[in-house]
Amino acid sequence: MFFSKRIFEAGTKIIIKMIDLDLSHTATDEAADLEATLATGIQLNGASFQFTSYAGEPADANLDFTIFNRLNEQIELKDFGKGIGTISFAFIALAPKFFIKEQAIRYQADHQEIAISLSLDYEQFITATPETAIEMMKALYLKGLRALLLFNIRDFDVEAFIKAVERTLNEEVVE
Numbered sequence: 001m002f003f004s005k006r007i008f009e010a011g012t013k014i015i016i017k018m019i020d021l022d023l024s025h026t027a028t029d030e031a032a033d034l035e036a037t038l039a040t041g042i043q044l045n046g047a048s049f050q051f052t053s054y055a056g057e058p059a060d061a062n063l064d065f066t067i068f069n070r071l072n073e074q075i076e077l078k079d080f081g082k083g084i085g086t087i088s089f090a091f092i093a094l095a096p097k098f099f100i101k102e103q104a105i106r107y108q109a110d111h112q113e114i115a116i117s118l119s120l121d122y123e124q125f126i127t128a129t130p131e132t133a134i135e136m137m138k139a140l141y142l143k144g145l146r147a148l149l150l151f152n153i154r155d156f157d158v159e160a161f162i163k164a165v166e167r168t169l170n171e172e173v174v175e
Helices: 028-037 066-074 122-127 130-150 158-170
Strands: 002-008 014-020 049-055 086-093 104-108 113-119
Touching: 049 066, 066 130, 066 158, 086 122, 086 130, 104 130, 113 130, 122 130, 130 158
Parallel strands: 049 086, 086 113
Antiparallel strands: 002 014, 104 113
């Protein structure tokens, strides 16, 4: 069974994330509960960086996308080339009983889109302090971006892009 989550972007373009859910080993009521517990992160229309989550309580309480807003505020994908126009990322924070397959990184060259879905360590994440939870999310996001080095993305400086994202996520915010 596949669960799809739509993230809307500028205009009519839509990215569809597919996560393979093997629910054959769960009770029917747990499968129904899964659909009810999926939560949405931030979705910024027209933004180059899109974030969402597949989570339920208690993990949902630790999801904080605030720091990721900086990417849309400070980084322009076009500064690194024309090969990527949009990057969407889904943080998966579901109990292991839902049998989520962790790795899902897709590059669609014709649409210049990257879609990444990766799992946080559920047990560590639900017990983490808010600061540790953010660090876990940042580390997972960077792990997903580093996987882009394996793709042959034409006209895009992936290494410089990753360094810029790393700097942006790690800079101190002065208030």
